[in-house]
Amino acid sequence: MNDIAIELNETLQGTVAGRLLSDFGKRIYFPRGIIAQSAEAKKSASKANGTIGMAYSNGKPLLLPAFERYFPGFAPEEIVAYAPVAGSEALRKLWKNLILRKNPSLDPDSVYLPIVTPGVTAGIAYTAELFVNPGQTVLSAEPSWDNYSLIFEERCGGVMRGIYFFDDAGHLDIPKIDEAIRAEAANGSVRIIFNFPNNPAGYSPGVAEVDALVNCIRRAAEGGADVLVICDDAYFGFFYEDGVYKESIFSRLAGLHERVLAVKTDGPTKEDYSWGLRIAMITIGSKGLRPEHFDALEKKITGAIRSSVSCSNTPAQSLLLKIYKDETSAAQKDAFYTLLKERYEAVKRFIETRRGNPYLSPMPFNSGYFMCLRCNGIDAGRLRRELLEKQGIGVIAFGGEYIRVAFAGMEKEIIPEVFAAIYETATRIAV
Ligand SMILES: Cc1ncc(COP(=O)(O)O)c(C=O)c1O
Known part of the structure; x- marks a missing residue:
């Protein structure tokens, strides 16, 4: 195994994230190669920067005039330059503030800076690659978005176990969900994905149901199981009824227990009507993680990004920054x-x-x-x-x-x- 991967694994040792890592999750790391060296050069190379595979003139990326015509108001680096692998720092900070504003009960200290991914799908896929080994079970609502099966089963070799989430009265069937979580917890770890508002059913739980779900997760953790909860919040904010919990369940899970690793995958895709921009976020929250652990996890996730799409789309990130700052939005x-x-x-x-x-x-x-x-x-x-x-x-x-x-x-x-x-x-x- 690569030395950097070994170092990251040592940093994560003894944490819920370290214990839940898949074999891929253990192997992956962010190299101290081109990207890291060119980031250093960006700060300190005052005479000439010969590190990155981009063409420059007078300190700016070369920009075909045709681009300028169709992107008025954008600087060349906002259009054609590579974005940082973890995403634009400004967008990451802005998204964290938005998450905190939309989820007032979320403790800011229990979450890390979001990492940009090319869509929510990619965020779920990277999380799955990092934490799901072949043969491991992933619990989800049944029916669920069909892409979960592609991601968890076909891509990662996991086994999805669907639970019909509803009772006859049309509420969440908490005893049935609890039973499935307990059965997994008995094997030492639980992997579950919550998707509220849900695709395909269009359901979001009420406050009491969220309390009950959180209690199921807490009991599993208190019983000694490590629990990965992926909160797929792709449809966050489309709540139409009183009594529905208007925050993400992530707010309640991020600081819940040392053995709970909560991963929120969300983004502007549906929330901000920008389906094709392909920008989303992974936000990690856990009571059991300190800054150095979050940092090690960021290096694992950016390793996964670097080895697949390398980085997310630059103009889309620049555009979103402008749109979020626009008072009319x-x-x-x-x-x-x-x-x-x-x-x-x-x-x-x-x-x-x-x-x-x-x-x-x-x-x-x-x-x-x-x-x-x-x-x-x-x-x-x-x-x-x-x-x-x-x-x-x-x-x-x-x-x-x-x-x-x-x-x-x-x-x-x-x-x-x-x-x-x-x-x-x-x-x-x-x-
Ligand atoms: C439940 C759910 N999660 C995630 C996504 C995908 O989001 P994105 O287009 O950002 O990859 C969808 C899109 O249909 C979805 O229904």
Whole structure:
């Protein structure tokens, strides 16, 4: 194993992160090569900098004039220069402040500076690579975003264990979730991913449910298990009902226990309507980690970034910095939130009119971009095809049993018509 990796592992020894590392997590490190040496040169090479693979003139990256035309107001280094592997320092600090503002109960001392990744997907994938070994179980809601299976199972060789998260009353089935956590804890470690608001169901827990989930995690840690909780907060902020916990559950986990490693993966993708910018963050929080541990973990994560995409997109980071500093952004964001909330309410109103339908039952939903219908006695794949071919309506079929409808993408005026077609088609193919 590389000497730097050995050093980092020694730093992490005896911590929850050190114990949870996968084999890849143990091997990976950030080299003291080109990037580190050129960062040093950037500070001290006053005469000439011959370290980095970029072309310069008069101290600025060479910029084709055509770029200037399409990026007015951007300096050359904001467009074409490589970004730091961990991301723009200014954006990282800004995002940390935003997280603290959006999650007032989060203790700032329990979290590290966020690290920029090219999208939330990448943040989850790096976390999985670092902490999931082949054969290890990852708990998640069932159904869950299908990419989890690609990441945890196909990429990392883990085994996903899905838990149907809801009871008959439409709340989280805490005893069932607790039982799954206990079963894993009995083997010494737990790996679980929470995704609220959830994809595909569109559910976020209430305050009491969050308390109960946190207690499940606390009990596992107190019993001696190391617990990795990934909080996939991709849809953070799209909460439409009173009583829903309006912070990330990460706030409650980051400082919970020395044996709990909480990893928040989030970003502007959905929150700030910038899906294709491919910028997101990994934020680590744990009561058991001191600054030198966070630092060692940053070197592991940046090693994973450096060895895959090398660094995230520079103009996207520069653009986001400008947008977050723009005073008009907040009001624009509020207006879009209202638009989505109205769509949610239109779906909810329609669904109320079809309660008790024998073929389709809505899963609990109160937040996010989606809602899900469970198919009873009909095939979700067939329903999807009929809707597409005969009605021109696109929905996603999950595992033969569920239909996911992304109401976020539909004008509110068309929602009753779309849902009427879904219910009518379901009835037609059932009989
Ligand atoms: C639950 C969940 N997590 C993460 C993502 C991906 O986010 P990104 O586009 O930033 O990779 C999605 C996108 O569909 C999602 O539904």
